Amino acid sequence: MSHAVIADVPAPKEGCSERPVIRERGQREVFCGLTGIIWLHRKIQDAFFLIVGSRTCAHLMQSAAGVMIFAEPRFATAIIDERDLAGMADVNDELDRNVARLLERRPDINLLFLVGSCPSEVIKLDLSKAAERLSKNYAPDVRILNYSGSGIETTFTQGEDGCLASMVPELPTLPEGSDQSLMIVGCLADVVEDQFTRIFERMGLPTPVYLPMRDSNEMPPVGPDTRYLLAQPYLMDTARALEDRGAKRIPAPFPLGVEGTTGWLKAAANQWGIDQQTFDEVTASGRARAERALECYREQLAGKRIFFFPDSQLEVPLARFLSREMGMELIEVGTPYLHQQHLADELSMLPEDVQLSEGQDVEKQLDRCHAATPDLTVCGLGLANPLEAEGLATKWSIELLFTPTQGFDQAGDLAELFARPLVRRAKLKV
Amino acid sequence: MQLTVWTYEGPPHVGAMRIATALKDVHYVLHAPQGDTYADLLFTMIERRDHRPPVTYTTFQARDLGKDTAEIFRDAMLASYERFKPNAMLVGASCTAELIQDDPAGLAAASGIPVPIVPLELPSYQKKENWGAAETFYQLVRKLVRPAEEAAPREEGVRPRCNLLGPTALGFRHRDDVREITYLLDKLGIDVNVCAPLNATAEDIARLGEADFNVVMYPEIADTTARWLERNFKQPRTTIVPIGVGATRDFIHEVAELAGIDPAAALKELECRLPWYSRSIDSNYLTGKRVFIFADATHALAAARIASEELGYEVVGLGTYSREFARDVRAKAKDLGIEALITDDYLEVEQQVQDLQPELVLGTQMERHIAKRLGIACAVISAPVHVQDYPARTSPQMGFEGANVIFDDWVHPLMMGLEEHLLGMFREDFEFNDDAVPSHLAMHGETGPRVQAQPEKPDAAAADDKAPIIWEPDAEKELRKIPFFVRGKAKRNAEAFAAEKGLSQITVETLYDAKAHFGR
Numbered sequence: 001m002s003h004a005v006i007a008d009v010p011a012p013k014e015g016c017s018e019r020p021v022i023r024e025r026g027q028r029e030v031f032c033g034l035t036g037i038i039w040l041h042r043k044i045q046d047a048f049f050l051i052v053g054s055r056t057c058a059h060l061m062q063s064a065a066g067v068m069i070f071a072e073p074r075f076a077t078a079i080i081d082e083r084d085l086a087g088m089a090d091v092n093d094e095l096d097r098n099v100a101r102l103l104e105r106r107p108d109i110n111l112l113f114l115v116g117s118c119p120s121e122v123i124k125l126d127l128s129k130a131a132e133r134l135s136k137n138y139a140p141d142v143r144i145l146n147y148s149g150s151g152i153e154t155t156f157t158q159g160e161d162g163c164l165a166s167m168v169p170e171l172p173t174l175p176e177g178s179d180q181s182l183m184i185v186g187c188l189a190d191v192v193e194d195q196f197t198r199i200f201e202r203m204g205l206p207t208p209v210y211l212p213m214r215d216s217n218e219m220p221p222v223g224p225d226t227r228y229l230l231a232q233p234y235l236m237d238t239a240r241a242l243e244d245r246g247a248k249r250i251p252a253p254f255p256l257g258v259e260g261t262t263g264w265l266k267a268a269a270n271q272w273g274i275d276q277q278t279f280d281e282v283t284a285s286g287r288a289r290a291e292r293a294l295e296c297y298r299e300q301l302a303g304k305r306i307f308f309f310p311d312s313q314l315e316v317p318l319a320r321f322l323s324r325e326m327g328m329e330l331i332e333v334g335t336p337y338l339h340q341q342h343l344a345d346e347l348s349m350l351p352e353d354v355q356l357s358e359g360q361d362v363e364k365q366l367d368r369c370h371a372a373t374p375d376l377t378v379c380g381l382g383l384a385n386p387l388e389a390e391g392l393a394t395k396w397s398i399e400l401l402f403t404p405t406q407g408f409d410q411a412g413d414l415a416e417l418f419a420r421p422l423v424r425r426a427k428l429k430v
Numbered sequence: 431m432q433l434t435v436w437t438y439e440g441p442p443h444v445g446a447m448r449i450a451t452a453l454k455d456v457h458y459v460l461h462a463p464q465g466d467t468y469a470d471l472l473f474t475m476i477e478r479r480d481h482r483p484p485v486t487y488t489t490f491q492a493r494d495l496g497k498d499t500a501e502i503f504r505d506a507m508l509a510s511y512e513r514f515k516p517n518a519m520l521v522g523a524s525c526t527a528e529l530i531q532d533d534p535a536g537l538a539a540a541s542g543i544p545v546p547i548v549p550l551e552l553p554s555y556q557k558k559e560n561w562g563a564a565e566t567f568y569q570l571v572r573k574l575v576r577p578a579e580e581a582a583p584r585e586e587g588v589r590p591r592c593n594l595l596g597p598t599a600l601g602f603r604h605r606d607d608v609r610e611i612t613y614l615l616d617k618l619g620i621d622v623n624v625c626a627p628l629n630a631t632a633e634d635i636a637r638l639g640e641a642d643f644n645v646v647m648y649p650e651i652a653d654t655t656a657r658w659l660e661r662n663f664k665q666p667r668t669t670i671v672p673i674g675v676g677a678t679r680d681f682i683h684e685v686a687e688l689a690g691i692d693p694a695a696a697l698k699e700l701e702c703r704l705p706w707y708s709r710s711i712d713s714n715y716l717t718g719k720r721v722f723i724f725a726d727a728t729h730a731l732a733a734a735r736i737a738s739e740e741l742g743y744e745v746v747g748l749g750t751y752s753r754e755f756a757r758d759v760r761a762k763a764k765d766l767g768i769e770a771l772i773t774d775d776y777l778e779v780e781q782q783v784q785d786l787q788p789e790l791v792l793g794t795q796m797e798r799h800i801a802k803r804l805g806i807a808c809a810v811i812s813a814p815v816h817v818q819d820y821p822a823r824t825s826p827q828m829g830f831e832g833a834n835v836i837f838d839d840w841v842h843p844l845m846m847g848l849e850e851h852l853l854g855m856f857r858e859d860f861e862f863n864d865d866a867v868p869s870h871l872a873m874h875g876e877t878g879p880r881v882q883a884q885p886e887k888p889d890a891a892a893a894d895d896k897a898p899i900i901w902e903p904d905a906e907k908e909l910r911k912i913p914f915f916v917r918g919k920a921k922r923n924a925e926a927f928a929a930e931k932g933l934s935q936i937t938v939e940t941l942y943d944a945k946a947h948f949g950r
Contacts, residue, residue, distance in 0.1 A: 026489075026509075027467070027486060027487050027488070027489050027506070028464040028467070028489040029467050029470070030464055030465075030467065031465055031467075031468055032463070032464060032465020032466075032468075033465075034465065035465075035468075054441065054525040054526070054554060054555070055437060055439075055440065055441045055525070055554065055558065056440070056441040056443075056444075056466060056524060056525050056526075056554070058434050058436075058437045059437055059440040059441060059444065059469075060465060060466075060468045062436050062437065063440075063468060063469075063471060063472055063476070064468055064471070073435065076433055076434060076435045077433075077434050077437075078431050078432070078433050078434075079431060079432045079433075079434055079437075080431055080555065081431060081432060081555050081556070082553070082555040082556045084431055084555075085529075085555055089431070091431065094431035095431060097431075098431055098432075098433045101433055102433060105777075118463045118465065118525070118526035119525055119526050119529060121492070122495070122526055122529045122530060123529060150463070150465070150492075151463035151464045151465025151466065151489075151526075152463045152464075152490065152491050152492040152495070152526070153491075153492050155464065363509075363513060380471075381470075381471040381474065381475050382467060382468070382470030382471045382474055382475075382482065383470075383474070383482065384474065384475075385474040385475065385478060385479065385480060386474055386479075386480060386481050386482045388480075389480030389481070
């Protein structure tokens with residue numbers, strides 16, 4: 001474990017993507033993309049998410065949200081019923097009626113997402129047409145977009161990808177010939193955004209714009225002069241949509257831990273030709289603070305063996321952070337989808353012998369987990385308590401999405417999330 | 431298409447999961463896309479079960495749709511039988527799989543799996559969770575129960591036996607109700623033959639026919655099954671749900687009659703504190719407290735009786751989301767001189783709570799949200815459930831201990847009587863009002879008012895689309911003399927009264943006119 005020289009972005013190693021990857025078909029124990037609404041609706045404060053789906057969708061949302069947060073939600077479900085399926089009611093009329101009722105009740109909504117679900121996709125309800133039709137009625141007060149959060153198409157964090165991708169065509173155009181602009185893509189906590197903004201400004205980079213934005217009236221402009229950094233590893237469609245508008249990705253690791261954050265900032269700094277000295281001056285204090293914060297948890301985590309079930313697609317960057325900076329031993333790093341290109345920097349930093357797995361057969365994976373008896377298992381809410389009851393310490397992966405973890409000043413918090421289950425076990429005498 | 435913010439019941443396959451998870455050796459194969467696995471967390475997180483629910487999801491994806499999703503189902507069914515070796519299986523589809531019509535029933539029949547398989551037809555776009563649970567339980571019982579042998583008359587000295595029907599996984603206090611009712615029946619000299627589905631095995635279900643009668647604990651779940659057993663096994667069933675003191679006594683008499691025993695000795699021995707607590711002088715202030723009730727039918731009906739007869743509250747609203755039992759709830763509401771609210775639309779319930787301005791809401795977790803927002807006291811009396819509805823302590827709703835629990839839970843959110851009395855008596859005292867720093871903290875802080883007195887403005891909700899009603903300064907001053915815990919009500923009453931009379935200003939006179947008008 002070395003954290004002495006971390007200022008340079010490590011060059012991707014040849015052949016790193018050829019590590020053996022377990023790919024199994026079987027039961028997948030993951031949320032669908034609808035779940036992303038739970039953090040998206042807190043982020044874009046004047047947006048509302050209307051799921052067009054079944055009672056199951058509504059139940060999923062309140063069950064997932066009920067465990068995690070209590071707040072007046074800015075999401076709802078238009079539940080398809082028998083009359084809609086039998087053709088006794090025109091589904092589009094019904095949808096229009098529900099949107100009208102909703103917008104009447106909530107005049108504060110400026111941006112409405114129609115969110116597709118498994119049933120709406122199976123019955124081939126065209127929500128993009130619906131969004132277009134409704135937009136005409138409610139423009140300019142309310143913008144209406146659509147994306148799919150269905151479980152047959154998306155897992156968990158891919159819902160955010162769909163949501164952000166749906167906004168890209170709506171973004172204003174950055175005039176040609178503008179100075180290069182920096183866009184940060186992926187949900188981050190407001191406090192983390194503000195920290196990054198300060199760092200970029202101090203280095204002399206343009207003030208970054210963020211997607212998603214906090215206020216739907218302030219959509220960030222995009223164009224061929226846009227250079228974007230992904231803040232989250234699960235934004236495949238959003239990246240493609242941005243490229244379609246001419247924007248170019250700055251390849252970088254993800255800003256988790258000291259090394260990831262440094263590499264991420266450095267990639268942007270290099271894009272603007274910032275010299276090493278300036279970079280070091282601006283980032284030194286943050287790095288030092290983060291190092292100090294991590295020191296507290298290194299003792300608790302070093303040498304501990306960790307197993308990742310696939311869930312948030314954050315698994316690879318997390319594994320990189322935990323193995324390189326905290327000295328943890330990786331048993332298996334499972335992820336719902338392994339995006340080789342976006343993860344290239346991350347994969348190159350993983351140990352040679354790490355076992356990766358993509359997709360899932362949860363029963364077989366549980367067998368492997370039981371056989372390995374890890375010190376810590378990262379998994380979803382359905383598996384955590386049963387594994388705890390068997391004596392395995394677990395970390396709910398969902399918490400990793402709700403806690404600000406990116407950047408120097410959150411590196412300690414990130415480590416603490418993994419240390420807490422172990423500390424707790426050591427404390428309890430019951 | 432129905433717009434919903436929250437839903438009182440899940441889809442019917444979640445009802446089936448509640449049955450499967452309650453049972454000990456039955457596995458459920460559910461044709462469903464990957465997101466539907468969220469339902470596991472209901473059991474592992476909300477109910478804090480230490481095992482995964484015995485459910486295998488096929489988790490088909492979009493790319494499978496053009497190909498053979500039926501094959502995926504068959505493979506999952508065979509693999510889960512091999513892995514879990516259950517003694518019976520349930521097979522069915524969730525809402526999405528229902529649309530692709532892969533015929534789980536036919537596939538199960540042709541599978542060659544050597545244990546009974548119950549195919550479930552649960553129409554997701556029509557029915558809901560409780561119906562799904564009831565139907566699953568009924569189909570399972572029909573499939574597994576053994577034909578009853580001609581029952582010989584019970585010999586002298588042999589205790590009568592009954593089944594407890596209806597408790598499930600993820601039920602509202604089902605775990606504790608089973609314990610309480612088993613205790614109560616034991617005191618009466620009655621044994622439990624089988625409790626189902628909670629903690630039963632497939633073999634237990636097979637011997638349901640051996641009991642003398644059935645106790646229907648939760649009609650939403652057990653009614654269909656109990657009626658079928660009554661017709662086919664000549665097993666009579668109970669009709670009274672023992673929640674509350676009166677209902678528990680009635681239940682004891684009903685059970686004694688079915689079992690052919692004399693309950694007098696047991697009734698004498700069994701104790702309940704609710705009657706005395708409710709009669710004690712401290713409870714006087716509960717008289718006529720206005721309460722709004724919304725729950726599943728079983729708990730709503732019980733709550734209405736307890737609130738009006740055993741706690742002396744005034745029931746101002748009564749409703750349920752259990753449409754299957756709407757008739758009973760309507761009848762009870764009529765008895766109380768009100769109209770029942772039968773709906774599964776959370777927004778309608780919210781509107782009614784807002785309109786009625788009760789002092790206490792007895793509802794589900796959703797009404798708890800409503801009450802919190804409106805600043806009204808609340809106790810949770812029914813599913814849908816939250817992690818806090820699985821307390822570590824034993825906390826039944828049924829039987830005499832259940833009545834004790836209910837007394838505590840439904841009275842404590844309100845201010846205690848003596849406390850309320852003292853606040854009224856000393857309301858002019860300089861250190862006994864809502865602006866004063868608590869006396870034990872006074873020496874640490876400033877002695878002045880803790881918060882700047884804010885003139886109470888008519889709230890926006892009340893004045894929404896009407897001309898705002900103006901409070902005269904004197905009336906506002908007078909309003910502030912009213913103890914803070916009833917001030918809100920006095921304010922609302924005065925505004926309602928002024929609106930009714932077409933007054934644009936509230937004077938001291940209006941305030942007292944309103945008081946006289948609304949009584950109390």
